[in-house]
Amino acid sequence: MKYTHYLLVLAIAGLLFGACSNESNKNTKKNSEEMSMDHSEHAKMDMATGEPTGESIYNVNSSWKTRHGHTVKLDSLRGKIQVVAMVYTSCEYACPRILTDMKRIRDGLPDKALRQTNFLIVSIDPERDTPGKLKQFAKGNDLDNNHWTLLHGQDGDILELAALLGFKYKRISETDFTHSTLITLLNQEGEIIYQRKKLSDKPNKVVENIKQAVAE
Amino acid sequence: MGRIRFILFVTLLCFWGSATAQPDDMTQIQSDTYMPFYSAGNDSVTVESFYMDKHAVTNGEFLEFVEANSKWQRSNVKSVFAEDGYLKHWGGNLDLGPNADKIRDSPVTNISWFAARAYAKWKGKRLPTLDEWEYVASAGKHKPLASRDPQFVQQILDWYSKPNPEVLPAVGQRGPNYHGIYDLHGLIWEWVQDFNTVFISGESRRDQGELKQFYCAAGSQGASDVDKENYAAFLRYAFRGSLEADYSVGNLGFRCAKDITN
Numbered sequence: 001m002k003y004t005h006y007l008l009v010l011a012i013a014g015l016l017f018g019a020c021s022n023e024s025n026k027n028t029k030k031n032s033e034e035m036s037m038d039h040s041e042h043a044k045m046d047m048a049t050g051e052p053t054g055e056s057i058y059n060v061n062s063s064w065k066t067r068h069g070h071t072v073k074l075d076s077l078r079g080k081i082q083v084v085a086m087v088y089t090s091c092e093y094a095c096p097r098i099l100t101d102m103k104r105i106r107d108g109l110p111d112k113a114l115r116q117t118n119f120l121i122v123s124i125d126p127e128r129d130t131p132g133k134l135k136q137f138a139k140g141n142d143l144d145n146n147h148w149t150l151l152h153g154q155d156g157d158i159l160e161l162a163a164l165l166g167f168k169y170k171r172i173s174e175t176d177f178t179h180s181t182l183i184t185l186l187n188q189e190g191e192i193i194y195q196r197k198k199l200s201d202k203p204n205k206v207v208e209n210i211k212q213a214v215a216e
Numbered sequence: 217m218g219r220i221r222f223i224l225f226v227t228l229l230c231f232w233g234s235a236t237a238q239p240d241d242m243t244q245i246q247s248d249t250y251m252p253f254y255s256a257g258n259d260s261v262t263v264e265s266f267y268m269d270k271h272a273v274t275n276g277e278f279l280e281f282v283e284a285n286s287k288w289q290r291s292n293v294k295s296v297f298a299e300d301g302y303l304k305h306w307g308g309n310l311d312l313g314p315n316a317d318k319i320r321d322s323p324v325t326n327i328s329w330f331a332a333r334a335y336a337k338w339k340g341k342r343l344p345t346l347d348e349w350e351y352v353a354s355a356g357k358h359k360p361l362a363s364r365d366p367q368f369v370q371q372i373l374d375w376y377s378k379p380n381p382e383v384l385p386a387v388g389q390r391g392p393n394y395h396g397i398y399d400l401h402g403l404i405w406e407w408v409q410d411f412n413t414v415f416i417s418g419e420s421r422r423d424q425g426e427l428k429q430f431y432c433a434a435g436s437q438g439a440s441d442v443d444k445e446n447y448a449a450f451l452r453y454a455f456r457g458s459l460e461a462d463y464s465v466g467n468l469g470f471r472c473a474k475d476i477t478n
Contacts, residue, residue: 054295163329163412163461164296170413178415 052078057164058190062157064122067135067150074161075190077149080118081213082186083206086158086167086179088125089137094181094199099141101183101196101203106147108207113214114147116188122151124158124169124177165192187213242267242474243396250351250361253449263351268344269471271387271398272323272406273335275312278303281335283310288331297330301464321386323404323469329461332407332470341472343409346456348473350449353401355394362394363449372448375402380467405455407470414457 052058058075066072083105087095102119109117121143123129129137134150137143143150153161162169169179185194185206194209247265282289282303289309293302303326307313312320327335329343336342344352356362363369388398400406459465 052294056294057296059294059296159410159412160330160333166412166460168412168415170410170415 053189053191055192056190057161057186057192060157060160060164062153062160064151064153064157065131066152067131067138069131072151077118077120077186078190079188080116081113081188081210082118082120082184082190083210084120084122084165084184084186085182086122086124086162086165086169088123088177088179089129089133090125090175091177094179097199098181098183101199101206105183105203105206105210108204109210113210116214117147117210119143119148120151121148122153122158122161124162124179126152126155126158166195185209185213241271242269242472244476245348245352245395245397248351248360250347250354250363252347252350253363253446253453261347261351263348265476266344266348267474267476268348268352268395268397269341269473270392270396272404272469272471273332274321274387275306275324276320278324278327278335279310279312281338285334285338288334293331295462297462298328299462299464301326301466302328302331304464305466315383318383322384323387323399325384325404325466325469326464327407327469328464329407329411329459333409335470336472339472341474343407343470344473346408346410346413349400349406349408350452352393352395352397354449355397357391357393360394363446369448372401376448376451384467404467404469405452405465407468408456411456411459412461414453 052075058078060074063071063073083102085098085102087098089095099121102121106114106117106119121134123134129152131152134152138148138150161167165182165184167180167182167184169177172178181197181199183196183203183206184192185196187193193213194206196203196206245263245266245268247263249260249262251260286292287294290303290306291309303324305313305315305319305326307316333343354361354363356365356368359365384403387403390399390402392398393400459468
């Protein structure tokens with residue numbers, strides 16, 4: 001009888017603790033050492049501090065892995081303009097075209113704007129797009145560390161990010177997904193400032209929007 | 217020592233209710249296979265066993281959540297997670313408003329997908345998947361798969377065609393369905409975990425749009441009984457397809473689900 005009580009009290013304490021620990025996680029500071037390994041410009045980003053703005057997607061608390069296996073939070077991307085796409089690397093139809101468009105956007109940017117821009121690729125296929133696979137993919141597509149971030153995450157966190165971006169996706173077979181072809185532009189604070197919705201729309205407009213965001 | 221044990225005992229008594237009530241409010245749904253409304257042929261979906269809340273989450277329950285999680289209170293919530301109408305039918309952050317007594321046991325609405333998800337997480341639960349929800353909701357009073365039953369579908373369609381009442385009735389006023397779950401139809405619409413998997417038109421792949429497929433089927437067959445049987449589900453899919461995760465809608469609430477772990 002006594003035992004049962006103690007066990008229950010322990011269980012309850014555990015429950016209460018569990019409920020609170022989410023809050024404390026939020027305050028965990030990101031590991032800036034890990035950051036700098038991925039992006040030489042990240043030191044600058046750390047200057048953006050304080051709570052994210054109300055419209056910032058950096059309000060999420062999820063943890064992600066980079067192609068180098070380092071754990072990061074999305075708010076580590078703060079400070080630069082982000083060109084964001086959600087893809088899976090074994091996609092043969094839309095994703096290669098999205099990547100091509102992202103490269104076109106990169107090539108269309110003047111040096112000054114390019115220095116303030118990062119390209120973010122988030123995989124919707126965490127099972128197969130392991131950090132190692134993402135590294136390989138980056139290498140095969142010439143995605144350098146300075147301008148490209150590739151992230152691997154948990155299913156629920158990917159779904160949450162997709163919901164924030166208004167990105168839809170669904171697994172349709174063992175190997176394939178159907179998905180939106182969105183390219184999203186985030187400003188330095190992580191707020192959505194523009195979205196290229198259709199694959200058939202030329203990426204020039206994204207370039208124009210980046211130039212404008214940099215000028216502001 | 218005796219005193220400490222007494223305090224522990226009292227603490228226990230206080231928590232006893234909440235610690236044991238949770239499973240009672242849920243029902244185990246047995247694994248089964250069903251045909252989603254858009255299926256053409258043999259692409260049935262298997263739903264694994266899971267727990268589902270018997271009732272939709274009420275205003276009273278959601279109030280407890282925002283009391284414990286101030287960042288989900290009306291004036292604190294980040295706009296990226298909930299649009300302006302979030303909990304607009306309440307009087308304030310911790311105030312259910314002038315209709316408090318009437319709405320305490322009514323399903324909470326005007327909450328975004330992010331808020332529903334946060335509530336579920338706080339409870340150690342999750343939102344049901346679209347397939348889980350549709351499977352359980354395809355059950356009539358006496359049989360697990362009634363979505364091809366004209367009377368069952370007609371009742372749902374009749375509800376869809378009615379305007380929303382000023383004040384939503386309390387949960388659990390009508391009888392449960394085959395699984396012992398209440399109010400999947402006739403009270404509110406409900407968020408599901410993967411609401412954003414519905415494609416109104418094919419986006420990355422040609423002709424993957426489920427609703428488009430439905431339109432096409434309806435067009436080629438005319439308004440046959442088959443279409444009507446599916447029409448209620450079609451409306452739900454269309455509604456989900458039109459949602460964004462930060463929307464706060466007056467007749468859209470949620471209930472929780474939970475994995476079965478041994």
